[in-house]
C-alpha cells in the first residue's frame with residue numbers, strides 16, 4: 001500500500017497512549033482517541049494527528065467513528081480505567097465500567113476495524129498490565145478485566161494469524177500517569193514517580209513489537225520498573 005502507514009491509538013489523549021503517539025508520529029499518520037477535550041486537541045496539534053474523539057462505551061458512536069477509518073495498519077488499545085476495591089466493597093457498577101472500557105469496547109472496536117486491518121496485514125497492540133498476569137487483594141475487578149483482555153488477545157491472534165494479522169500484548173507494571181495518581185489515592189499511598197515506569201518506556205516496547213522482523217511476531221512483552229514495586 002502506498003503512503004505512510006496509519007495507526008489508531010485509543011487513550012491517545014493522555015498517559016501511555018500519548019507517549020505511544022509521540023513514538024509513532026515520525027513513521028505513522030495518527031488517529032488519536034479519547035473523549036473530546038483540550039488535552040486531545042493539544043496532542044493532535046503537537047503531532048499533526050487527527051483527533052478520533054469517541055466515548056468507547058457508546059457502541060453506536062464507536063460504529064460511526066470506525067466507519068470513517070478506511071485504512072489501518074496499527075491499532076493500539078491503550079484506553080483503560082482502574083477502580084480498586086475488595087469484592088466485598090466494590091459496587092457492580094465499577095465492575096461493569098471496567099469490563100466495558102477494558103474489554104468489551106476493545107472487542108467491539110477491533111471487530112469493526114478488522115476488515116481494514118486484514119487488508120493491511122496489520123498489527124493490534126493491547127496495553128494490558130501486570131494485573132493481567134496476577135491478581136492482588138483489592139485489585140480483583142481490574143485484574144479480572146485485564147485477564148479477560150489477555151484471553152481476547154490470545155483468541156484474536158489464533159483466529160487472525162491466517163490473515164497475516166499480528167497481536168501483541170504488553171504487560172507494564174506501574175507507570176507515571178494520571179491513572180497511577182488515581183490508583184495511589186485509592187490505595188492511600190504516597191505517589192513516588194521515581195519508582196514507576198515512564199510512559200516512554202512502554203511506548204518503546206510497542207515500537208519494538210511493531211518493528212520486529214517480517215517473519216517475527218512478538219506476542220507478549222512484560223515491562224517492569226527496574227526499581228520499586230513489582231506490580
Ligand SMILES: NC(=O)c1ccc[n+]([C@@H]2O[C@H](COP(=O)([O-])OP(=O)(O)OC[C@H]3O[C@@H](n4cnc5c(N)ncnc54)[C@H](OP(=O)(O)O)[C@@H]3O)[C@@H](O)[C@H]2O)c1
Pocket residue numbers: 010011012013014015016017033034035036037039054055056057077078079080081082101127128129130172173174175176177178179180
Ligand atoms: N498507569 C499505570 O500504572 C498502568 C499500569 C499498567 C497498565 N496500565 C494500562 O495502560 C493503559 C493506559 O493507562 P494510562 O496510565 O495511560 O491511563 P490514563 O492516564 O488514565 O489515560 C486513560 C486514557 O484512556 C481514555 N479513556 C478512558 N476511558 C475512556 C472511555 N470510556 N472512552 C474513551 N476513552 C477513554 C482516556 O481518555 P480521556 O482523556 O477522554 O479521559 C485517556 O486517554 C490502560 O489500559 C491501563 O490499564 C496502566
